[in-house]
Amino acid sequence: MEQNDIIPMPRIGDRAPEFRAITTQGEINFPVDYKGQWVILFSHPADFTPVCTSEFMTFAKMEPEFKALNCRLVGLSVDGLYSHIAWLRTIKEKIEYKGMKNIEVTFPLIEDITMQVARAYGMIQPGESSTKAVRAVFFIDPKGIIRAIIYYPLSMGRNFDELKRALIAMQAADTYSIATPADWRPGDDVIVPTAGSCGVAKERMEDKTGEMTCYDWFFCTKPLPLEN
Numbered sequence: 001m002e003q004n005d006i007i008p009m010p011r012i013g014d015r016a017p018e019f020r021a022i023t024t025q026g027e028i029n030f031p032v033d034y035k036g037q038w039v040i041l042f043s044h045p046a047d048f049t050p051v052c053t054s055e056f057m058t059f060a061k062m063e064p065e066f067k068a069l070n071c072r073l074v075g076l077s078v079d080g081l082y083s084h085i086a087w088l089r090t091i092k093e094k095i096e097y098k099g100m101k102n103i104e105v106t107f108p109l110i111e112d113i114t115m116q117v118a119r120a121y122g123m124i125q126p127g128e129s130s131t132k133a134v135r136a137v138f139f140i141d142p143k144g145i146i147r148a149i150i151y152y153p154l155s156m157g158r159n160f161d162e163l164k165r166a167l168i169a170m171q172a173a174d175t176y177s178i179a180t181p182a183d184w185r186p187g188d189d190v191i192v193p194t195a196g197s198c199g200v201a202k203e204r205m206e207d208k209t210g211e212m213t214c215y216d217w218f219f220c221t222k223p224l225p226l227e228n
């Protein structure tokens with residue numbers, strides 16, 4: 001494929017494009033190495049830049065929380081490996097920011113100087129920059145399927161509480177066959193999917209378990225078991 005050929009952007013529901021890459025933690029075979037785990041694959045525009053530094057420190061601080069949710073983090077920029085290593089060392093040795101210090105980034109950061117991976121994932125968006133990746137976030141499930149995608153411009157740091165909230169919402173949807181309403185937070189009531197027939201709908205409105213709240217036949221909520 002030629003450098004300027006248009007590569008279709010991956011979409012929700014697609015299989016995550018496969019690649020092998022060099023990272024700060026050695027070679028990875030993606031997404032095969034992550035089978036059975038969720039992965040957040042994210043790109044940043046450039047090493048040694050302030051927004052990206054604040055993001056990496058936050059991601060590294062939260063990594064144990066993502067691990068506890070069976071989710072691994074994988075970063076990417078179109079910089080080379082030695083730049084990545086030097087930047088992460090600077091972060092650890094020199095940067096103190098918002099109470100975070102001595103922060104060690106132990107998740108893999110992909111070197112992608114050829115932009116091969118960034119292009120395959122639609123992370124190079126020339127209207128924003130043709131030499132840097134935008135801030136893309138791909139949520140990939142344990143079967144290697146892309147489940148959510150969020151893109152941010154170069155100037156805007158990501159909201160990491162939202163990334164964690166989105167992951168928990170998708171995991172809850174998978175486990176309990178529910179949906180989550182606007183601004184849902186873990187612990188809030190969830191949406192019971194609409195049943196197919198009017199008879200069932202009427203039953204829903206007259207829920208005998210007492211755990212559902214129905215606002216109309218098509219809109220019922222219920223709590224999840226406590227740990228969610």
Ligand code: BEZ
Nearest residue numbers: 045049050051052154155
């Ligand atoms: C930053 O991370 O600070 C940044 C990177 C590229 C463009 C603008 C800001």
